Amino acid sequence: MVMSKGLIGIDLGGTTTKMAFLNEDGEVLEKWRILTDISDNGSHIVPNIIKSISKHIEDSGKTTDDFIGIGMGTPGAVNRENGTVSEAFNLNWKTTQPIRKDIQAGLGLPFDLDNDANVASLGEYWKGAGSNEDDIVFATLGTGVGGGVIANGKLLHGVNGGAGEIGHITVQPNGYLCTCGKRGCLETYASATGIVRVADDMAKEFNGTSRLKELIDDGDEKITSKLVFYLADNGDILANQVVDRICFYLGLALSMIGNTLNPASIIIGGGVSNAGNTLLQPTTKYFQQNAFPSVRDSTKIKLAKLGNDAGVIGAASMALQFR
Known part of the structure; x- marks a missing residue:
């Protein structure tokens, strides 16, 4: 043998x-x-x-x-x-x-x-959330936002290796400055660091009672994206507003990808995806609001399965x- x-x-x-x-x-x-x-x-x-x-x-x-x-x-x-x-x-x-x-x-x-x-x-295509499909897009939300596109079972690279750079889709014209040099990239909002930046900015304008606002104003505890999602899960109003805004930008970017490629699945991975349904549900809602009907009815938004x-x-x- x-x-x-x-x-x-x-x-x-x-x-x-x-x-x-x-x-x-x-x-x-x-x-x-x-x-x-x-x-x-x-x-x-x-x-x-x-x-x-x-x-x-x-x-x-x-x-x-x-x-x-x-x-x-x-x-x-x-x-x-x-x-x-x-x-x-x-x-x-x-x-x-x-x-x-x-x-x-x-x-x-x-x-x-x-x-x-x-x-x-x-990895997700071979053994994870996309293992029964030939057309998937993978979005990884970590320190930055990256991605990969698999079409007809083949990884797309583009003419200069730039295919799948979904972190640099503009979601807010003239928005935050990105390390890439342009403004309003998805990465500046939906990455772990971007989420903290959004929380800081929204806290300045928030007038109600919120544990997240208290923590930001005190400046003692290090605010993380994980903490923002945890507080949102526990009913914090500001944290929920922050999550809603981030998911709006993410859902918008994913709808553009959906309208361009109509993959079977768009899979969300990376550390931020550990927020699970708290991230997935509003993102899916905003994806569906902004996607072309035939795309909305066929492309699914899923969480990655393989983790690290x-x-x-x-x-x-x-x-x-x-x-």
């Missing part, structure tokens, strides 16, 4: 790097994480990944021959043809990094990489191409 070979997935983040061994069916066999060491211009990141994977292969009594290949999701701008990453500022990489060359040399396995949001969308594993699972799925 021929044993099937395994896949290796890497989800590189600014704080931690998650890694996993999977089988060809997408089951996670082993997973672990290491701290991402961004010191010395991020020069330790790739050597640490190579060292950690080599050790885990050895410890599990396997060799590289037992694996098909490696896939990785990374922040920054990915050049898939050259296997390089640039503009990954949260990794302290100031110059273009030859990731594929270094990892293939270090581990002797074929390697592919893509942007982290694209890779998470592959979406990245490593999606990354591993990229290694299947080396079979």
Whole structure:
């Protein structure tokens, strides 16, 4: 009997790097994480990944021959043809990094990489909320807002790698200034940091009684998006107004995506999606108000299913191409 070979997935983040061994069916066999060491211009990141994977292969009594290949999701701008990453500022990489060359040399396995949001969308498509569908859009709400588009079972990249940049759909003309340089991007409202910014601004104009307003005015406790949703769940009027505004912007952006692509599902993931129905219900309402009727009746808004594993699972799925 021929044993099937395994896949290796890497989800590189600014704080931690998650890694996993999977089988060809997408089951996670082993997973672990290491701290991402961004010191010395991020020069330790790739050597640490190579060292950690080599050790885990050895410890599990396997060799590289037992694996098909490696896939990785990374922040920054990915050049898939050259296997390089640039503009990954949260990794302290100031110059273009030859990731594929270094990892293939270090581990002797074929390697592919893509942007982290694209890779998470592959995970949800393969094993998560979109696993029965050929057309999905994935929106990840975390420190920023990212996304991925899968059409006819293929990840879309666009002519310059910009497909799926849904965090930069303008939802409020002349709104908040975004790190990308333009104003009113969805990311400035619906990311974890954006939600806090909206809460701060709305608190200034709010006159009623609200625990959220008290906390913001006192300035003692660090306001987080998680706290805003928690207070909204517990009936805080201001927190509910903040959530309603954020969900309006999110639903509006998702309706534009729906009207353009009419996917089977738009899947919401990332840390902010842990708010569950408190986020999903108003977002769906505003999506339906702004979507074209045939889109409204066919595209579903769903919560992601894989949580923190979406990245490593999606990354591993990229290694299947080396079979």
